[in-house]
Amino acid sequence: MADIFGIGVSALNTAQYGLLTTEHNIANASTPGYSRQQAVQSTNIPQLTGAGFIGQGVNVSTVKRIFNDFLNTQLLQQQAQSSMLNSYYSQIQQINNIIADPVAGIQPSIQSFFGAVNAVASAPASTPARQAMLSSAQTLTSRFQSLNQMLTDMNTSISGQLSTSVSTINSLAQQIAGLNHSISIVTAGTNQPPNDLMDQRDQLVSQLNQQIQTTVIKQSDGTYSVFIGNGQGLVIGDQASTLQTVASQTDPTKVDIAYTNPGGGYTRIQQSSLQGGSLGGLLNFRDQTLSQTQNTLGQLAIGLASTFNQQNQLGQDLSGAMGGSLFSVGSPVVSSNTANTGTAVVSATISSATALTGSDYRLAYDGSKYTLTRLTDNQVTTSATLPLTVDGINITTSATPNAGDSFLIRPTVNGAGTISVTMADPSKIAAAVPVRSLAALANTGSGTITAPSVNGPPPANANLQDTVTITFNNPATTFNVVDTTTATTLASNVAYTAGQSITYNGWTTQISGTPATNDVFTVSANTNGTSDGNNALLMAGLQTKMTLSNGTVSYEGLYGQLVSQVGTKTNELQVTSQAQTNMVTQTSQAQQAVSGVNLDEEAANLIRYQQAYQAASKAIQIASTLFDSVLSISK
């Protein structure tokens, strides 16, 4: 009889456990990271009688969570990748939105600047036209500066975001280590899985993966070991390591991620090994897109300013003096590696603005030779000594560095930030060509002389503006060239060929036709040449001239390359981040199909356990009735 009650009670208890588990599932249906739980029932050990084994009812052996390790790992990887792409995408979008903007972009201001230069070429004596050219030069430089400022601000903001991300990682690692501790104790003590703690820990690992990609290894004691980068341990058992941000060894404007050593100090992590998560996305954006954009913008600013200055220096201003500089030109930034042991100070100057590449360079000294690596394509130049001139930059050092010392050279990073207009007086715009030619009125031959052009690059020849006469001999097949300002004969009996270039004192001209004996041609200073805008015309021609990157691309061409680079990368990220988000959705759906709570299912379970409970109660009632009928026999 007692067994009848016993079995009934065991069924009653089991149904109760079932109801409890179901209610727990319903209660946590929308808890993030929750895996549905199931009460696992099994039969009690049967009793052997003469009639065979008699069942002894039911018990709940354990409550397990429905969880698939494989799907979960897959989801973690995909989430890390997805949040990396999303964070990269949201950063690059800011550049993408501004770079081709019709108001804030560089292109419209380059165009209006050259429009103003053309206006000066058409009306060289007009002070309003000259003032307008200076004003539009101001607009152009401030556009460069504001765009550069935006990029610098983004770099600063990224340092802040990296440090926030690092503290989030530290806090998550601490919590995971804490849960590891609890889980190992509980598991060892009860031999039952602490399902809710494990869910919490998996949820934390998932959050960690949104910051940085990790590798998780499950240990036999139930703890998780979490690794980042190239297998550096972040959480081992109940111990969590701490990360921190430190100023970069090579570039003081950047921060690196490092391990905090338990005894103090820190150890740098190889930055390229930190992939995935929003931290990986920020690092990728900063090291690939941001610095490249800033460098290219700087290359454009330096190229434009230098070529324009050079042309202005070859001209003559309104007061008759040779032209000066219109723009100030940025200079390269060299930073010594903080680990350097020597005291050598390396400096770099721009020797040719048109040969710059927009790349950064690393200079390393191994004790016997210098190795200069162009960082965009890792092309290496070696030299036993400095100075060294590569890609338009001239590198010098104050002393020989120690072996192993290295330097980061960033030729164009400051270009867009430091460009400014140094000319304040509109009359200083050198619109005129400083020399002119004249055929003497007494000439009897048909010879004509072209307007002389000044030979670049500046500085112009010291005797450029001397009066030089070209006199034809008898017979008029040769001529003599005399600098009458210095009373120097520059050349005698030069054979005459019509249309051939004649170059002296830094100018070039051509004589054509048939000059007669004693005909004289003069090249002299362009005194009072206020209506001459031919040098301004040459400046205006720079707009479309292939000057930059060794004469392969124009200003607009370089800017177009930048626009296309940023646009292509943004477009790529847009597509891949969308695709990755879709993959996360798919996998998460599969994972939820296994672990998620379905309320309809739980409703059915409620009914199932309710009915089991009711049936067990009925069984106990019947047992009671039976007992009563036995008792009634004795009455």
Place this chain on the structure above:
Amino acid sequence: MRISTSTIYDLNVASMDLQQNNLLQTQLHVSSGKRVMTPSDDPVAAAMAVSVNQSISSNTQNISNQNAASAALGLSDSTLQSVTNLLQSVQTTALNAANTAALTNSDRQSLATALQGDLSQLLGLANSTDGTGNYIYAGAQGSVKPFTQSAGGVTYNGDDTQQLSQVATGRQLATNDSGANIFMRIKNGNGSFATSAAATNTGSGVISQGSLVSPPPSTLQAGNTYTIAFTVTAGVTTYSITGTDATGAALPTVAQPGALPTNVAYTSGQAISFNGIQFNVQGAPANGDTFTVQPSTNVSVFQTITNLISALNTPVVPGDSAAAAQLSQQVGAAISGLNNAVNNVLTVRASVGSRLSEISALQTSSNSLSTVYQQQLSQLTDLDMTKALSSLAQQQTGLQAALQSFQKVSGLSLFNYL
């Protein structure tokens, strides 16, 4: 497959987010009318738009340069028109003056006074300024008055610099002309050589302007100066020709190839021809009279008119055949010089006119280019409105369907039936 309840919500929310985002994007494109709003919308088109924009900007620049050049050349053209008219009136006066027999000294003086007025007017035209007060015929020195008159005649203070203007890609065009080329560099005589009579001549011989004949003189002969000396012996007039080359060395007169004629009998008006040059002498030269043939030199139009004025102002005693011959000789030289001057101005005007017509052709092509570029840019970055509006409607329907179906699905639960 099991579907967890939260998945139903998550998926619906994600799908609504996506549809709303797409709808917003399409709406932004429609409201801006641009297909490419940021480079990432179409990186290739965005980069091409940069270069098309560049072309539009330089084309616009070319058009404004064309307008400026056209204005400058138009001003020059109308000034040169006035110069031509003025010179033609001077030519008429000179031709009147050539009628030496019918005119009295006072007639000639009144002609000279008229010419003096013309000269001042010509000087004024040569010193024309543009709207901003810059002299148009001064080369690079717009603020320097190019032609000034002094006792020694009119001098040119400008230079030969031509201001170029970028009127089309790869085409630069001069917008001004040197004053020296218009008014100063005018060859005297017939353009190759000039004839003159010695001031000391006593006969009535007048030498013609002459011309080049076949074979034309070689370059070595071109610099030669010839003297035609007349001898009258016993009523018979003969002439001999001697010459010097550019260095002053005497040319051979003895019989050999290229030798100059000597002691030739003179007939009035008969052509005298040697070394590719030909002229005649009319009238009766006296014994010892000489005439000179020299290579042409540049004589300014101002000098030509001044010479004519001083010739007309010199009184001729009636019956003085030598003085009449001198006058006739000088008026003849002036007429020839004026012809050369008019031809020279017309040549410059033709060049100005051809530049103007080139600009006019360029204006047409620049305007059509600007249409082409605008079309190109529009194709690259502008939105196909029909397509966009249709996809806007489609996305709207999609979002509506998602909202409605979500409401239906979320209403289904077993708990409703318990």
